[in-house]
Amino acid sequence: MDFSLSDKEQKMWERSKAFTYEHITPRAHELEKRDEFPKEVVQKAYEAGLMNLHIPTEAGGPGLSLVTETLVSEATGYGCAGIATSVMCNNLAFAPLVISATTEQLKEYVEPLITGKEAKFGAFCLTERTAGSDAAAVATKAERDGDEYLINGVKCFITNAPQASLFTVFASTQPELKHKGLSVFMVPKSRAVKIGLIEKKVGQLNSVQSEVIFEDVRVPRNCLVGKEGEGFKIAMMTLDKTRAGIAAIATGVAQRAVDEAGKFASVRHQFGQPIGRFQGISFKLAEMGARTFAARWMTRYSAWLADNDLPNSKDSSMAKFFAADAAMQNAIEAVQIMGGYGYIKEYPAEKLMRDAKLLQIYEGTNEVQRVVAGNAVIKESVNLDTGFHVKYDGRDAPLM
Numbered sequence: 001m002d003f004s005l006s007d008k009e010q011k012m013w014e015r016s017k018a019f020t021y022e023h024i025t026p027r028a029h030e031l032e033k034r035d036e037f038p039k040e041v042v043q044k045a046y047e048a049g050l051m052n053l054h055i056p057t058e059a060g061g062p063g064l065s066l067v068t069e070t071l072v073s074e075a076t077g078y079g080c081a082g083i084a085t086s087v088m089c090n091n092l093a094f095a096p097l098v099i100s101a102t103t104e105q106l107k108e109y110v111e112p113l114i115t116g117k118e119a120k121f122g123a124f125c126l127t128e129r130t131a132g133s134d135a136a137a138v139a140t141k142a143e144r145d146g147d148e149y150l151i152n153g154v155k156c157f158i159t160n161a162p163q164a165s166l167f168t169v170f171a172s173t174q175p176e177l178k179h180k181g182l183s184v185f186m187v188p189k190s191r192a193v194k195i196g197l198i199e200k201k202v203g204q205l206n207s208v209q210s211e212v213i214f215e216d217v218r219v220p221r222n223c224l225v226g227k228e229g230e231g232f233k234i235a236m237m238t239l240d241k242t243r244a245g246i247a248a249i250a251t252g253v254a255q256r257a258v259d260e261a262g263k264f265a266s267v268r269h270q271f272g273q274p275i276g277r278f279q280g281i282s283f284k285l286a287e288m289g290a291r292t293f294a295a296r297w298m299t300r301y302s303a304w305l306a307d308n309d310l311p312n313s314k315d316s317s318m319a320k321f322f323a324a325d326a327a328m329q330n331a332i333e334a335v336q337i338m339g340g341y342g343y344i345k346e347y348p349a350e351k352l353m354r355d356a357k358l359l360q361i362y363e364g365t366n367e368v369q370r371v372v373a374g375n376a377v378i379k380e381s382v383n384l385d386t387g388f389h390v391k392y393d394g395r396d397a398p399l400m
């Protein structure tokens with residue numbers, strides 16, 4: 001067993017931490033007050049090679065591992081979860097295309113967005129007002145019309161949408177088949193895609209979400225990714241890959257909460273000594289550190305599974321809910337350890353608490369991750385012979 005990073009991964013880890021200390025941590029609070037897309041920092045991240053890490057080399061990308069993505073996400077998430085979300089969103093937007101588009105499609109639609117001087121953005125358009133966790137309920141339709149598809153529908157909560165040049169859109173080509181009728185399309189902004197309501201949020205103010213409106217939007221047939229009806233499968237394969245990225249941002253937030261609270265506990269004196277000397281505080285810090293430690297290795301392991309083409313749905317779901325809960329719990333504890341100062345905007349803890357909450361909600365809520373992980377655990381245990389047989393009404397009671 002070897003927990004060390006490869007030379008390439010170690011370099012990216014160092015580079016993204018240095019970037020965070022120089023460009024994110026010192027500015028995150030000030031930028032947050034503007035409540036807008038942090039264009040300048042994201043452009044710098046692009047120039048530093050921290051974006052589009054998973055795009056294969058044949059399509060102009062660096063073709064880096066998912067483990068590398070988690071390292072960059074953790075480092076940037078440590079500085080600001082909102083900025084990390086803005087920087088890493090292309091990973092989500094382009095993942096369905098990396099999974100199922102042809103090299104020709106990637107070269108035509110994605111390569112121009114990742115090789116220029118200016119950072120360009122994609123947006124992942126799945127959620128609708130009546131289709132959240134239940135992705136199969138998507139009402140956006142794509143109808144074949146000769147050599148084109150005609151797309152109609154409205155998406156909501158779409159990260160980076162106002163900045164995006166390319167939308168990865170989940171639409172139904174055969175509504176009567178429900179999830180089996182879903183398909184994925186690449187839709188360039190130039191195809192008269194409209195941006196609707198910009199969402200006002202509680203936290204992660206350094207990332208932007210909006211509605212995306214498709215009104216008789218026409219795209220050529222080659223904008224279909226994979227085959228008609230493969231959309232749901234592609235969405236699930238995408239989330240298996242990208243959950244580790246959210247878990248990594250969460251690990252960054254959890255670590256920041258430990259560091260800020262630990263620092264405060266060592267300098268804040270009450271009753272004639274640093275509050276960190278009180279067991280009531282040091283035990284909190286020990287648990288915060290342990291949660292972060294577990295979150296980090298669950299995250300990296302689930303990414304390593306994907307990099308090695310091993311099944312990772314269960315492990316990445318567990319990593320996502322565990323790390324997001326760790327970020328939330330640690331942020332709440334950091335506020336508590338800082339007492340009144342924890343609740344004051346000038347101090348870092350309240351932002352961590354607002355930012356962490358979203359990690360439990362987007363890219364599949366923590367409840368939905370538990371549904372995925374719970375089903376997998378039951379499936380794994382049902383055929384195990386542990387030597388113990390459950391008896392119910394005198395019969396062996398199968399669990400599933």
Ligand SMILES: Cc1cc2nc3c(=O)[nH]c(=O)nc-3n(C[C@H](O)[C@H](O)[C@H](O)COP(=O)(O)OP(=O)(O)OC[C@H]3O[C@@H](n4cnc5c(N)ncnc54)[C@H](O)[C@@H]3O)c2cc1C
Binds near residue numbers: 125134362
């Ligand atoms: C800031 C932000 C950014 C986002 N970015 C994007 C994006 O870029 N692209 C995109 O497509 N979407 C995006 N989303 C949407 C996000 O993924 C959804 O909000 C999320 O999947 C939940 O859907 P919902 O909000 O409709 O909640 P609902 O699905 O209505 O859920 C409401 C509650 O019910 C629970 N619940 C639902 N089903 C079950 C179940 N089977 N078992 C137990 N509990 C359940 C949920 O966990 C939740 O607590 C974003 C959302 C936000 C807030």
